[in-house]
């Protein structure tokens with residue numbers, strides 16, 4: 001759906017994107033993450049056709065962003081991190097204006113405005129002016145403007161900033177709903193726990209280069225870190241009965257035999273996360289050893305690694321690679 005190849009972008013005296021290549025699948029929701037100044041906003045602006053790269057190619061739905069920006073805009077919604085609203089237009093007018101400028105047929109505009117206002121919880125605010133809205137309400141109007149033309153690709157730069165916890169929850173729901181309708185989303189945020197709720201992929205960028213780009217499967221996560229020579233998968237282990245803390249930990253560590261403990265909770269009251277061998281036979285041996293050691297295993301199930309853990313792990317791996 002989005003294809004970027006060898007993209008280079010420079011601000012005067014500063015290379016912000018340095019040979020970025022990536023492919024984003026249709027229907028995916030990609031978390032665009034990275035430290036301040038990594039190049040996330042610049043990448044989004046280039047994909048949206050708002051900044052002209054020095055070199056490289058960007059295609060959205062097969063259309064060249066540099067050569068056919070108008071066509072691309074009909075398929076694309078974009079929410080900037082510093083968006084502006086027209087203070088002299090009511091919310092209805094703002095949405096009508098966006099719809100018309102994005103090519104929605106005049107006969108469809110009123111229905112689209114009603115629909116998007118309902119989706120974003122703006123139905124009671126349609127007659128107000130942006131200056132009469134709270135920051136979170138203005139943010140919702142800006143998101144409504146970005147999706148009023150039903151784009152197939154939506155780029156959102158820090159969409160949840162300024163929203164209260166309820167509104168953030170509603171936003172997560174909206175993103176899941178848009179994905180279910182087949183929309184492709186790219187969302188940048190520094191709040192990884194939030195992205196975790198709805199993202200299918202993580203795209204990590206650092207100093208203008210892609211650090212990693214991975215799918216976040218619903219099932220177990222594969223890892224082959226510097227610490228573990230063999231690939232391993234993340235599991236959650238539940239214990240049926242509380243054990244003496246010291247004894248429990250000793251037993252567990254004895255049974256672990258090289259397995260990496262991700263998140264050890266000494267109380268045993270919540271599942272313990274473990275990196276287990278990817279090979280089934282090795283996992284079966286490990287489990288048999290655990291039971292023989294007297295650990296009352298209640299459940300062992302694959303889990304998805306939390307986004308912030310994955311991000312930290314990838315960043316660490318990249319740092320290890322850089323070090324001689």
Ligand SMILES: Nc1ncnc2c1ncn2[C@@H]1O[C@H](COP(=O)(O)OP(=O)(O)OP(=O)(O)O)[C@@H](O)[C@H]1O
Nearest residue numbers: 011012014016034035036037038039040041042043
């Ligand atoms: N208008 C500009 N002129 C010069 N340099 C700029 C300009 N805008 C951004 N930069 C620089 O380009 C780099 C990438 O900036 P960008 O805004 O894309 O990063 P970001 O990953 O979105 O950061 P943040 O998480 O802080 O929003 C940074 O080093 C930044 O200082």
